[in-house]
Amino acid sequence: MAGFRSGAVASIARKWLCAQSPSRAPASRHSGVSHRKPAGPDNDASPLCVLSAGALCRSLLTSAVSSTPVLLTAAISFLSYLCRPGRPFLLDVRRNLALAWLMKQAVYKQFCAGETLAETRATMSRMRAMGFRGTIITLATETVCDHHGNRVNGPGLESGAETGAVMYPAIESWRKRTLEAVQMLSEGDQLAVKMTGAGPLVTDALAAGKALPVPMLDALDEIGAQCKAQQAQMLIDAESQLFQFGIFGVGLELMQKYNGDGHAVIYNTYQAYLKSMPASLAEHLAAALDGGFILGLKLVRGAYLATEKRSLIHDTKQDTDDAYNAVALGALQQCLLGFGGTDTGARPFPSVKLLLASHNKESVLAAHELHTRRLGQGLKTVPVGFAQLQGMSDTLSFGLLRLSGAPEVYKCSTWGSLDECLGYLARRAAENRDAADRTRDEYSALKAEAWRRLRRVFATR
Numbered sequence: 004m005a006g007f008r009s010g011a012v013a014s015i016a017r018k019w020l021c022a023q024s025p026s027r028a029p030a031s032r033h034s035g036v037s038h039r040k041p042a043g044p045d046n047d048a049s050p051l052c053v054l055s056a057g058a059l060c061r062s063l064l065t066s067a068v069s070s071t072p073v074l075l076t077a078a079i080s081f082l083s084y085l086c087r088p089g090r091p092f093l094l095d096v097r098r099n100l101a102l103a104w105l106m107k108q109a110v111y112k113q114f115c116a117g118e119t120l121a122e123t124r125a126t127m128s129r130m131r132a133m134g135f136r137g138t139i140i141t142l143a144t145e146t147v148c149d150h151h152g153n154r155v156n157g158p159g160l161e162s163g164a165e166t167g168a169v170m171y172p173a174i175e176s177w178r179k180r181t182l183e184a185v186q187m188l189s190e191g192d193q194l195a196v197k198m199t200g201a202g203p204l205v206t207d208a209l210a211a212g213k214a215l216p217v218p219m220l221d222a223l224d225e226i227g228a229q230c231k232a233q234q235a236q237m238l239i240d241a242e243s244q245l246f247q248f249g250i251f252g253v254g255l256e257l258m259q260k261y262n263g264d265g266h267a268v269i270y271n272t273y274q275a276y277l278k279s280m281p282a283s284l285a286e287h288l289a290a291a292l293d294g295g296f297i298l299g300l301k302l303v304r305g306a307y308l309a310t311e312k313r314s315l316i317h318d319t320k321q322d323t324d325d326a327y328n329a330v331a332l333g334a335l336q337q338c339l340l341g342f343g344g345t346d347t348g349a350r351p352f353p354s355v356k357l358l359l360a361s362h363n364k365e366s367v368l369a370a371h372e373l374h375t376r377r378l379g380q381g382l383k384t385v386p387v388g389f390a391q392l393q394g395m396s397d398t399l400s401f402g403l404l405r406l407s408g409a410p411e412v413y414k415c416s417t418w419g420s421l422d423e424c425l426g427y428l429a430r431r432a433a434e435n436r437d438a439a440d441r442t443r444d445e446y447s448a449l450k451a452e453a454w455r456r457l458r459r460v461f462a463t464r
């Protein structure tokens with residue numbers, strides 16, 4: 004793939020970091036594009052000034068733990084233990100209400116949208132009020148295939164509820180709850196779907212490369228149609244490799260149906276850490292070109308490093324970064340994997356809509372800069388949005404909202420009961436351990452914002 008090396012990408016991030024210093028923030032870095040005002044009270048302060056006092060305190064607490072290795076290791080072990088079946092009363096959030104309350108205030112509210120529809124709607128409104136284009140909402144349930152432990156963990160597996168076929172309770176429950184989520188979406192919001200949340204009949208079919216059960220196909224069709232009716236998008240999450248080829252196939256079929264009339268309703272997710280990603284993406288670009296539909300391309304690095312077969316994944320983090328940047332920047336230049344560009348034999352570039360889901364400042368800022376520059380120069384590009392997870396990389400998310408070119412920024416938030424969200428929370432904690440530098444930077448920014456507010460309080464006395 005095209006070699007967008009780390010040096011050029013990092014220098015853009017350094018420039019941006021300088022531009023974020025309060026006294027030097029430029030009014031507009033590109034002529035002809037507006038500079039969006041932050042939704043907060045103080046335009047000169049750090050991007051974090053829009054956080055409420057409660058959210059700032061919670062972020063400080065989780066950041067303090069995440070940036071202290073011993074505390075983080077203890078937190079990961081604790082969260083992983085809470086996820087296990089058959090834990091004792093004291094460590095069971097379904098029975099120990101004091102523990103549930105504490106976990107909800109300190110951890111759940113930082114990373115998750117809500118346990119009920121009302122709580123989730125309130126979180127989504129807060130996101131919009133802070134300036135985000137919308138919320139990406141996702142149900143917590145999923146099935147993870149642990150290649151190392153040779154285990155599959157997911158809903159319906161403990162009870163063996165669906166092994167007898169004929170009945171489809173897990174699919175029906177997933178359909179109902181996903182449709183509840185769809186009801187919460189308004190224009191600009193997005194639904195992220197984890198297909199493996201629908202239970203063992205679905206995961207068995209995905210793993211075997213067989214057709215999904217008819218009730219699941221009907222459910223996906225109903226959800227796609229509802230999203231289209233509400234002008235929202237349906238993002239199909241990428242999951243463990245065991246299931247991913249099946250997921251890709253279903254996603255392409257839905258795109259064929261729903262992305263044909265100039266709107267991209269359905270997105271597949273491409274994991275840059277996989278050595279096989281360029282081949283899968285090239286196949287899907289060809290399908291979009293031949294089928295005349297828009298390819299919804301959500302790009303991530305990949306979240307299943309700890310459980311996936313290691314040989315499937317790039318050998319180094321740098322290789323994953325290069326693969327991510329090559330696809331992001333290539334798509335924005337409409338020149339990628341033999342599509343677009345001037346090389347002999349290159350096929351035309353199909354219609355693509357890009358969503359860059361990442362907390363990596365270098366990748367995100369390089370993409371935003373390239374996109375704004377190409378728009379300014381009247382060069383071909385593709386529409387792009389940016390997404391970060393709720394409770395993570397707020398400096399980047401709020402910083403993006405201040406940049407010229409009015410980038411579309413989304414926060415992605417998980418909803419479900421505290422118990423359902425524990426696995427998700429454990430993964431977020433592990434992710435923070437793997438991104439130690441970023442976690443420390445975020446903690447420093449949060450402390451600086453807290454000091455700024457304290458100094459203001461004393462200065463006004």
Ligand SMILES: Cc1cc2nc3c(=O)[nH]c(=O)nc-3n(C[C@H](O)[C@H](O)[C@H](O)COP(=O)(O)OP(=O)(O)OC[C@H]3O[C@@H](n4cnc5c(N)ncnc54)[C@H](O)[C@@H]3O)c2cc1C
Nearest residue numbers: 240241303304305306319320323360361362363390392415
């Ligand atoms: C909105 C949103 C939606 C997401 N949806 C999905 C999804 O559907 N499916 C999914 O799998 N993930 C998803 N993720 C998670 C994502 O894949 C990453 O795990 C996470 O965002 C961290 O990567 P990063 O780009 O933010 O940046 P970074 O922190 O710079 O990158 C960390 C990532 O680099 C890779 N990496 C780390 N070490 C190595 C190594 N030694 N060798 C090779 N690669 C390495 C891993 O992918 C790791 O997660 C989503 C993330 C966001 C923000």
